[in-house]
Amino acid sequence: MVNTAGTIQFKEYPSIASTGVIVGPMEKESPFADSFDEVCLLENEKDESFEQANSRFIEKACAIAVSKGHEQMENMDVFIGGDLINQLSPTNFAARQLAIPFLGVFSACASSVESVILGCLLLETGNAKSILAGASSHHPSVERQFRYPLEYGSQKPGTAQWTVTAAGFALLQKQAKNAPIITHATIGRVVDGGQTNPLHMGAAMASAARDTIERHLMGTNSRMADYDVIMTGDLGKIGLSILKEMFQDENSGIILQDAGAQLYGENTFFNAGASGAGCSAAVFFSHIYNQLKNGAYKRVLLVATGALLSPLTFQQGETIPCIAHAIECRMEERG
Template identity: 45%
Template sequence: MAKKKIGKQTIQFIDPPSIISTTSIVGPKEGKGPLSQYFDIILDDDLYGEDSWEKAESKMVKEAVKLAAMQKKLHLEDIDYLFAGDLLNQLMSSSFAARDLRIPYFGLFGACSTMAESLSLAAIMIEGGFADYVVATTSSHFSSAERQFRFPLELGNQRPLTSQWTVTGAGAAILAPTEEKGPYITRITTGRVIDYGIKDANNMGAAMAPAAVDTIKAYFQDTGESPNDFDLIVTGDLGRIGNEIAIDLLRKEGMPINKTLKDCGVEIFDHAKQDTHAGGSGCGCSAVVFCGYLYKLLKKDIFKKILLVSTGALLSPTSIQQGESIPSIAHAVAIEGQLKG
């Protein structure tokens, strides 16, 4: 009998792991957005002193992990496992960072859901007694993602209004066994792959919204909680279009949570001033919004309880060229500033 599983898709931790440190690194465009004050490092140059965008993305991962460890006066040797993922083929950014960090490494691919996926697995590792310190990290880079999934930037292709701007950024969070101070990961809900038949790779918000709704619905069915128990339910990167679709679908499911539901892809950019069309996207989107903005407000007790629902479109250049639809997934992580009782 799985003692810590409740319902069909949710795990409830008996000894909730603590998130003891986070770091967020973002590019110049993200640093000009409304959340700039919450990021630890804002790059002046999206090449980060490297000679390719891919190397720059890998460097962001390395530096985010190192800084997160330094904040708690930890050495890299103190960290038992690294859970990391990105959008690139063979997890290039994460794997090359892991090569240099020399921490035992699990490479993850959940597309833009990877931050919640890495937090989920890191929490299981800690609460299961398999490690003392685990780092969960995720990254993306506008230019490396454009090169892989769309067109060479040099072509200057026009972007449809449904498209989203891949966030240049990396977030890292270190988890440890329950400490006196939070925030704490209390529950996780693992998503199912959902596919509503959307084939437009320039409208990923529409493809991912049903997955977000499916996971949010599963969380509340499994736990018996209600949206009113949370200060914020924040999806990963549905963007403006996907967020509107999610609100509508949730309303049809009998969960009108539009006042509580926010989206990292909407929050990270100023739509009126920065011309990001439908908003932000990418693995780094929910990573930097959580590790920067949300974590800091949890630490200050401004947010007492949030549900992070990172969303991912599980497409590839090959699947799109072959005319396949876009399967999507969302993972939910319940995070509380303080434990009850």
């Protein structure tokens, strides 16, 4: 049941049984590189379009998650995923190859957590036992759709973020052994702070992140200090700074972190940090997942953020509506 804050408490405590994360060549220097399952040295293979490469990344990430979970692809009940390309083309084509009942989702860069929430709801009904959920992005294909082809060589301001090439997927099950569990989720609301600059996404998405975090804390009767970390999806360095200023909690400076701000470390080549639907998926399903598994984190709140614009709405002069979805994860040992 969804409470007045938009928060769901899962009775069955779905498990993240395993994960699969594959990234591109620019991500090999990430502080999280050792946590990624595979690093590809090329954005695409010979005679392969960037969109086809995106699909291949999705397929491989799903295969890794299934293998690590000691399962078989034919035992997967549902595949839930999304990306940033028109009509979810890369995910659709990956679903064609995986041949699993498929639900495509779009919350822009918040799609990873939306996918997990839908998967948990399906597990709660008892109509599914094993679900693949996650999201992806691919730098060259996203740049071509939302900005300019790489060959154009456009220059970006310091507020811009770098779309990651990554696919991250989780294998969700009801009773996995020694796996992190998902206790709650908060469904995001569309929040529009009046921002119009598509090269300053962090400023646009910060308000949606604040709204979801505040409602989740209210819906779970929790305080910020109750968490080891509250990690947002891809606000980047500037957006994270804005979010911290929005909270008056004395713990916000330490507990609030951001996948986009951290994925490329302090490398200024990437301006304000990372973005893309694969950004939160890659960090959540590698580093954060491992920290839960090894006991370094006991309770975390993962908040994926998404800017719901398109090239068309930008050209029509619309502002940038945003959304943030959240899941709360804990480590619970099961015999």
